[in-house]
Structures are given as C-alpha cells and as structure tokens.
Amino acid sequence: MTAEATSTGYPLTQYCTTDQPLSLLEYQQQGGYQGLMEALEQSPDQVLETVKRSRLRGRGGAGFPTGLKWSFVPRGEDTPKPKYLIANGDEMEPGAFKDRYLLEHAPHQLIEGMLIAAYAIGASVGYIFLRHEYSVAAQRVNKAIQQCYQNNLLGSRILDSDMTFDLSIHTSAGRYICGEETALINALEGKRATPRAKPPYPQVAGLWGKPTIVNNVETLFCLPGILCHGADWFQQLGRHQDSGTKLFGVSGRVNNPGLWELPMGTPIREIIEQHAGGMRDGYQLRGFIPGGGSTDFLLPEHLDTPMDYDEIGKTGSRMGTGTIIILDDRFCPVDMAHNLVAFFAQESCGWCTPCRDGLPSASYLLEQIEKGHGKAEDLDYLEELVSFVAPGNTFCALAPGAAEPLQSALRYFRKDFEQHISDGCCPYQS
C-alpha cells in the first residue's frame, strides 16, 4: 500500500493489490495457501505453539492472545465433536472500517487463515459471520468458498490430508451486539443475540454446546504469514512490544482519511500526520479516539504514544480496532459523546439493567446538555452512570465500552460541558 511495501513486510494486505480480489489461481500463483501447506506438514500442536510464540493478539478490539484462546479448546479423540470455528466479520464499531477492506479484497486469505486455525484446534465446521450491510464482501467470499470446494481446499481430505473443513457464510440481520462472541453464537443459533453468562466459555461449550473459537477477521488474516515465515519473523514486524502489523485507519477532518497496514507500535502522530496527511486547513486537532467508538478520548499530548496494546492502555484508553476518529476544534465534543452514547443505548440488547436503563438515561442527559437544557447536577449524574455500567455489572462489554468515550469526554472536555450548561446553548452552533 506504500512505496516501500514488500511481500513479507505487509502480510495483511499483500494480496489487496487490485479493486477485485484475486481468483484462487492468482492467489496461489502469488504464494497463497502456502501457509496452509506449511501447517499441514506440522502437527496441530506445533501450529498452536507457533501461533503462541508469535504473540499474535486478537484484532477485534480486546487484544486477547490468540494462541492462548485456542489452547482452551479440549483436545484429543474423546472430546466433543464437531468443533466450530467462526470468523467474526460483524464489523459495526463506530469509526471502524478495516474488516470490510480485507473481506472485499482478499477473501482467500481469510479462508486460508480459517483453515490454519481450524487445523490447530481440530474444527471441522466453520462459519463466516458477516453483517447484512456487507453484501459486496458476502458475494466475494461466497465465490472464494466455491472455488475452494472445487479445488480440494474445503470439504473432506483437504489437499489430500486427513483434514475435513466445511465453511459457509451467515449474514446477520443487524445489531451491534452480534459482534460480542457469545451473542454472535446465539445469533448463529437463530436466537436473539443476547450475550451468554460465562463460564462456560465458548472454547468449551459454544455453538450448539460444542467447543467453539470466534476470531476476528483481521486476526485470521495474520495466520498465513505466521505459518509461512515463522513466529520470530512476525514478532520482528512490530516496532515496539507487540508483534506483527495492523490495519490502522483515520477518519474525520484530516487531509487523507484512509487505512494503512503499518507495524504494531507505530506512533499515533505518524499515523495522523504522515499517513492521514494531518489536519485539513482551518481545523485543529482537539482530541481523538484511538480505536473505534468504545475507546476513551485522548488529547494531542498523547500523540507520541505507540499503537501498542499496553502503551495505549497506559494512557487510559485502548487500542480497540486501531481505527482513529479525529475530533477537530470546530466540532462540539458534547455532540460527539452524545452520538456515541446514543449509539450504544440503541444497540443495547436489553439483557442487563445497567446497560438497558443506564445508557438511555446518559444519552438523554447528553442531549439535554447539548441543546442547552442541562443542569449542573447532570454532570454528577453522568459520572454516577459511568460507574453504574462499570465492568462486572453487565454480562458483556457493551456498556463499559459506552462508558469509555463518555468518562473521558467528561474529564478532558469538562469546560465544554460546563459552558453548555451555563450559557444555555451549544457554543459550537452559532
């Protein structure tokens, strides 16, 4: 994607070279499915070990170590069958647009990643869970699946090995909560997508009660490279602590909004100023959200933080999806926080009281403040609501995620909130 791109330096996007995805033959001619062949020559345990050593962490937002997640799946002959592998392509995080790009441009790389994961955990059935709106992705992935069935890459005795893997697409019917892994499993079972109580964890009892791994699309995209070039190579791709490369994105009032594959640990300043071309004329950087709508706001003083899970964590925010949203100086931070909280309030599945009742209350108060009808005590009540939806009070992370932009907006843009209340109007709408 950039001038210095080499085939091994950009393992996520090396096949995303044209508008249309590569056919199976083209993908194979350019080195595709070699990661799978590499895996099939090893034992599943060896593949698991390689992925563990690569220190790959989940790219869906939580950053959980992928190898460790896989290792919770019961192994051996007398364990429950079938085991399931699900690719989570239900991308709906506000401000995130990375999985759509990968799905539309290199569907074979997703399938190859899934085959490698399925081999490691012993899964024989796979689903690609796509959001309804990603119809172009669905078409292209379906075509790739057909090509694989016709060429002994899906079905039984894959590439003449003992491996069996059947793969199909499930297109969702909407709702952000479907991206939560246990809610996603309920959706796949044809139920309301409410999260499940854990334990049992899906790795042990997931889809239809069988062992199930849910991995984000971008996580699965990392696997062919790891198998081809090794765990050490993957570790060395990172510029700081974390391994590999990642798709980073920027949206908002910058000169060149977009998506780039860059080493993990790339400083935020470099992403915004170099790759996104800096702020547009007439706009100043006021703050930013580093990784999609459910991560805390950060300020220009945090620009030199490397995009690394732990480093971003130290600032009080999260890496999340790695897609940065820019708050410029001409947009109202209260309005932005309200949009995010209103989104989470709407998308709450209604299962847990703090989320179902707390988020609409917070959204209502933010709307009142934005309209100039706020009262001083509203800010205390908002703080209280933030603690009400803290982790541990709900089954899933939706409500704590909603609290992140809200609590950081209250902290960093306090004067804006107070001015709305004292002036009785939004100072940005004049």
Add this chain to the structure above:
Amino acid sequence: MGNSMSDNREQAARLTAQECSGIDQILSHYPVASGAAIDLLKMIQHEHGWVSDQHLRALAEYTHIPIAELESVATFYNLIFRKPVGNNVLHPCNGVSCLLMGYRQVHQTLTQTLGIVDGETTQDNAFTLIPLPCLGACDKAPVVLINDQLHEKVRPDQIDTIIHAVSRKAQPQ
C-alpha cells in the same frame, strides 16, 4: 394478499411451492429448526419486502417453530421489518465519523426532499428512510446505503440526483 386475509390477523398466509422448497432447503442446514429462524425471516422479507403477521404464522405452522420464538427474533434484529417498507430503503449512516463529516446536513436534505421522517415511507411507496449506525466506510464519510449500493462522500446538493437515479432504476420492475 386478498382482503379476506388482511381482515383476519390470525389467519396464516399461503406459502407458495417455491417458498416451501426454499424453507426446506434452509432447514436442511441446521441441526434444529429454530436455528434457521433468522434465515427464514430474511427469505420471507426478500420475497415480500417485510414480514407480516400472516407470514409469521405461516412460517410457524410450516416449520413448527413456536410463533412467539419467531416474533422474538423478528423484533430483535433491526433489519427485519415487521411493517411494510417502500420499494427503496434509504440508510444514511449516522455513525460518529459520518456525524463529524456532515451527516446532519445530508439527513436534513433527505427528509426535506422526501417529505418524511425516520421510519416513514413516501406516499408513492417509493422510499423508506431508516438511518443506520456505522456502515464501515468512515474514510468516505458521509455515506448513504441504498439497495446494497453505498454512496460515498455524499454532499447535500447531490441528494436530488441520487434519489432520481434510484427511482428511475427501480421503475422498470
């Protein structure tokens, strides 16, 4: 649908032979019938534009999935419509990046041009307006999704042209 049908809300719609074979095919992919609920509802919606009470009942009778279960699923997912919608459903994205880049102006122009508010359908049944959150094209904000086609970097002054193009395209059917 005949008048006698809509007079009696309890009565099931008659499924066509094609619909029945479609249902059978979907059911064959699942270990239990209820697993197919979302796919079945989407199939009915694809055929009829929305899921009526009569079709819900017909599905329940044919598949033996309890009607309450089908209804609980139908009302959970926001892209399964339990009310009729127009021939074209307009989804302006109201996600945060689109908000930052001008969603409000786009949305206001849409409501003014069509003379409807969110969730409503125009009198000629051509358009229904349903904003959706984050369509995953934040670098091309603001965006509007219409019949599987994503319109990117939409300016309010383009709305008229976009709407005309959509209605022209839709007419021959």
